[in-house]
Amino acid sequence: MKPKTGVVGLGIMGRPIAANLLKAGYELTVFNRTAAKADAFVAAVGGRKGQTPAEVASAADVVITMVSDSADVEQVVLGPNGIIEGARAGQVLIDMSTISPAVTRAIGARLLEKGVEMLDAPVSGGEKGAVAGTLTIMVGGKPAVFETCRPIFEALGKTITHMGQAGAGQLTKLCNQIICSNTLLAVCEGLVFARNAGLDAEKAIAALSGGAAQSWMLTHQAPKMLQRDFRPGFFVMHEQKDLRLVLETAREVGVALPGTRLIHQLYHAIEAEDGGEKLGHISLIKAIEKLANRVPPGAE
Numbered sequence: 001m002k003p004k005t006g007v008v009g010l011g012i013m014g015r016p017i018a019a020n021l022l023k024a025g026y027e028l029t030v031f032n033r034t035a036a037k038a039d040a041f042v043a044a045v046g047g048r049k050g051q052t053p054a055e056v057a058s059a060a061d062v063v064i065t066m067v068s069d070s071a072d073v074e075q076v077v078l079g080p081n082g083i084i085e086g087a088r089a090g091q092v093l094i095d096m097s098t099i100s101p102a103v104t105r106a107i108g109a110r111l112l113e114k115g116v117e118m119l120d121a122p123v124s125g126g127e128k129g130a131v132a133g134t135l136t137i138m139v140g141g142k143p144a145v146f147e148t149c150r151p152i153f154e155a156l157g158k159t160i161t162h163m164g165q166a167g168a169g170q171l172t173k174l175c176n177q178i179i180c181s182n183t184l185l186a187v188c189e190g191l192v193f194a195r196n197a198g199l200d201a202e203k204a205i206a207a208l209s210g211g212a213a214q215s216w217m218l219t220h221q222a223p224k225m226l227q228r229d230f231r232p233g234f235f236v237m238h239e240q241k242d243l244r245l246v247l248e249t250a251r252e253v254g255v256a257l258p259g260t261r262l263i264h265q266l267y268h269a270i271e272a273e274d275g276g277e278k279l280g281h282i283s284l285i286k287a288i289e290k291l292a293n294r295v296p297p298g299a300e
């Protein structure tokens, strides 16, 4: 029999994840801090609403959290009316948020005192991947617990990898963020260069997409940059949170990441704009345009 599931956090990512669990035939209870979002989800998609994260835990065998930052996971798991209050031995918490590996391990240790297992399972693939059920999922935790939860991961993602013990999923996700943010910066620089040099930027994207410059960022994000579509799939504030986690962890493990630090700084220029932190992360191109002192005509 399929385990009963719960999802805490129905934001950009949590909502399609919850929808895919229902689609795969899992019984589902949801909670969202802003209750209206949970009501809208239940009305439009299905499942039932829990009044608190604790209530979701009492109703489910496997609970997924998809909230913002380390402190938010701590709050929904260990805080008042948190998951731990409704949890029982043998249950599993899968945290799919991107948070600190050290905080992940600490939360897992607290849950284990109650016999509750935890997997850290952050994702890549964005809102599109979450909707399509094609996420890349990087998992840390006990191998046997991972195997038990594999069918749930298969309902949500396509490339599912058990990376090692607790925290290994989060470390892999931070590695992903280093590579993605540096690739994004390269695409931003290439586009600003192309436009300022008088090239047809759309044609340049098409020409380069088949060669050594090809990347997911070039194919999927560059066209949106040209359309000035900065609506969030992934908020600037979450990108900055991830880069902060990367830089903190890099210090702990003793590596210098000059490229990533630069990108963190460039995003400060976007955050300084009114509402900048709620723009999509591809708005990084605006920082490069400012440095060139040349924003495309009619763009701003």
Ligand code: NAP
Residues within 6 Å of the ligand: 009, 010, 011, 012, 013, 014, 032, 033, 034, 035, 037, 066, 067, 068, 069, 071, 072, 073, 075, 076, 096, 097, 098, 099, 123, 124, 125, 126, 127, 233, 234, 235, 238, 239, 242
């Ligand atoms: P989002 O749209 O901002 O959603 C965040 C969710 O967390 C909302 O449901 C929010 O509730 C809830 N939340 C935040 N703090 C909370 C707290 N203290 N207590 C209870 N609930 C809280 O963000 P998202 O884009 O879905 O991202 C969620 C996580 O996935 C983040 O860690 C992000 O880095 C990661 N991620 C995102 C993407 C992407 O492309 N968007 C890709 C990969 C990974 P309210 O509705 O009440 O605000």
